[in-house]
Amino acid sequence: MIAPPGVALKRTALNAVHRAAGARMVDFCGWDMPVEYSGITREHLAVRTAAGIFDVSHMGEITVRGPQALALLQYVTSNDVSRLQDYQAQYSALMLPNGAAIDDCVVHRFSSEHYLLCVNAANTDQDFAWIVQNNSFGADVHNVSALYAQLALQGPRAVEILEKVSEPDPADLQYYRFRPARCCGVEGILARTGYTGEDGFEFYFAPDQSARVWNTLLEAGRAEGLIPAGLGARNTLRLEAGFALYGHELDERTTLLEANLGWIAKPAKGNFLGRDVLLLQREQGVPKRLIGFVMTDRAIARDGYPVWVEGKGVGKVTSGSPAPFLRKNIGLAYVPPSCAEVGREIQIEIRGKLAPARIVALPFYKRRNWDKAT
Amino acid sequence: MYPPEFLYTKDHEWIQVDESIGTIGITDYAQKELGDVVFVELPKPGDHVTASESFGNVESVKSVSEIFSPVTGEVIAVNSKLQNNPELLNTDPHGEGWLVRVRLADRAEIDKLMTADEYEAYIQQEKAH
Numbered sequence: 001m002i003a004p005p006g007v008a009l010k011r012t013a014l015n016a017v018h019r020a021a022g023a024r025m026v027d028f029c030g031w032d033m034p035v036e037y038s039g040i041t042r043e044h045l046a047v048r049t050a051a052g053i054f055d056v057s058h059m060g061e062i063t064v065r066g067p068q069a070l071a072l073l074q075y076v077t078s079n080d081v082s083r084l085q086d087y088q089a090q091y092s093a094l095m096l097p098n099g100a101a102i103d104d105c106v107v108h109r110f111s112s113e114h115y116l117l118c119v120n121a122a123n124t125d126q127d128f129a130w131i132v133q134n135n136s137f138g139a140d141v142h143n144v145s146a147l148y149a150q151l152a153l154q155g156p157r158a159v160e161i162l163e164k165v166s167e168p169d170p171a172d173l174q175y176y177r178f179r180p181a182r183c184c185g186v187e188g189i190l191a192r193t194g195y196t197g198e199d200g201f202e203f204y205f206a207p208d209q210s211a212r213v214w215n216t217l218l219e220a221g222r223a224e225g226l227i228p229a230g231l232g233a234r235n236t237l238r239l240e241a242g243f244a245l246y247g248h249e250l251d252e253r254t255t256l257l258e259a260n261l262g263w264i265a266k267p268a269k270g271n272f273l274g275r276d277v278l279l280l281q282r283e284q285g286v287p288k289r290l291i292g293f294v295m296t297d298r299a300i301a302r303d304g305y306p307v308w309v310e311g312k313g314v315g316k317v318t319s320g321s322p323a324p325f326l327r328k329n330i331g332l333a334y335v336p337p338s339c340a341e342v343g344r345e346i347q348i349e350i351r352g353k354l355a356p357a358r359i360v361a362l363p364f365y366k367r368r369n370w371d372k373a374t
Numbered sequence: 375m376y377p378p379e380f381l382y383t384k385d386h387e388w389i390q391v392d393e394s395i396g397t398i399g400i401t402d403y404a405q406k407e408l409g410d411v412v413f414v415e416l417p418k419p420g421d422h423v424t425a426s427e428s429f430g431n432v433e434s435v436k437s438v439s440e441i442f443s444p445v446t447g448e449v450i451a452v453n454s455k456l457q458n459n460p461e462l463l464n465t466d467p468h469g470e471g472w473l474v475r476v477r478l479a480d481r482a483e484i485d486k487l488m489t490a491d492e493y494e495a496y497i498q499q500e501k502a503h
Binding site: 324 | 406409412431434464
């Protein structure tokens with residue numbers, strides 16, 4: 001996505017640090033962001049085998065507070081917020097009445113009357129407006145995105161790196177839990193979350209401390225092989241892990257069930273936006289379904305390429321790329337449920353030619369020791 | 375950085391012309407823009423290429439880009455090393471990473487191409503945008 005001409009790109013507090021490090025910068029949804037530093041492949045492999053650090057300060061943060069906070073969140077999100085304990089986080093979606101998501105998000109519960117939502121940068125303003133518009137409950141809703149920088153430290157060696165510079169000891173923080181922490185001398189919120197399919201952490205803190213945290217972490221992780229990683233590697237990592245990206249697998253016309261996100265839709269909790277549509281689809285089936293595929297020759301599928309089954313165009317690729325760790329060319333696509341079964345041979349139309357591919361089970365990549373770490 | 379004996383296109387290809395034979399590749403600027411190259415799709419010897427028209431594709435992790443021919447002519451050789459070592463486009467774009475050799479149909483076409491100095495001025499402009 002490119003910002004309209006004449007509109008200045010937004011910058012994170014680390015913009016000058018990225019440029020000084022030789023990062024290639026791109027316009028990402030109106031933000032001037034690093035797409036790569038030393039190469040997507042190298043950065044991707046560092047996260048799979050050692051560790052990488054990402055500036056994700058462009059992500060949005062919205063707080064929902066007050067006695068009605070839970071009621072509002074139960075209504076606008078799909079997952080069951082009442083299941084959260086204090087200092088627990090939950091992957092969820094901000095819903096539209098048609099069963100599609102206006103955005104996906106992570107809901108963090110500080111207390112029964114205080115929640116923090118982490119949302120996509122490009123959607124922050126409309127997410128905030130949508131929550132406010134649906135706030136007949138009277139909760140306090142604030143867009144606090146400008147108050148937070150966010151760094152993601154991801155990879156199998158993330159925990160040992162963080163242990164050197166963070167207290168309390170991050171090792172005993174469980175998956176999808178968070179707590180106040182002091183990292184690199186800076187107070188903030190440390191969550192054991194991420195978007196790479198690896199173990200890792202996300203740290204939220206005051207933007208004016210960004211360079212200090214970034215540089216201290218890089219220094220602390222040097223011996224472990226920690227390197228800075230950009231949005232390019234972030235995308236290939238999340239694709240290998242089979243995670244949806246808003247604007248690709250998710251949009252305002254695709255329901256959670258179609259996107260294989262039925263697991264974050266909890267109709268049993270009571271009414272929420274889009275619930276009726278999801279219940280109906282659960283009963284009657286979906287018109288399209290998200291599948292993962294692997295190319296079976298050397299061709300590479302890209303976003304938007306048509307998908308063919310038995311001589312007919314049946315769908316479109318939503319994300320396609322070489323997978324640097326798996327060393328395969330993979331993709332996600334929507335196809336009718338009748339041709340969505342694992343093992344089916346399909347074809348991807350690439351510049352007018354059909355290239356063979358096979359539907360595979362998702363995720364493409366799952367890290368070892370996942371259960372132990374969670 | 376940019377060999378003075380090469381000529382350059384606005385689409386970031388280079389050509390080194392020796393009599394009626396031209397060796398074609400992509401520039402260092404192009405490989406940096408592409409990032410890690412993982413696959414190169416090229417014509418076969420005997421195929422015809424046309425000036426300013428696409429004759430192949432370079433796939434990087436991030437994206438796919440067409441390659442445009444600086445000249446019209448017949449392909450007489452293809453860099454077969456790229457099949458298994460596409461990263462040569464990143465490590466040595468002006469040397470080992472060459473793409474194809476063509477027999478020029480009309481040598482006058484190369485008069486329209488940029489010199490190394492002109493190309494460097496051109497990419498400075500590109501970077502400023």
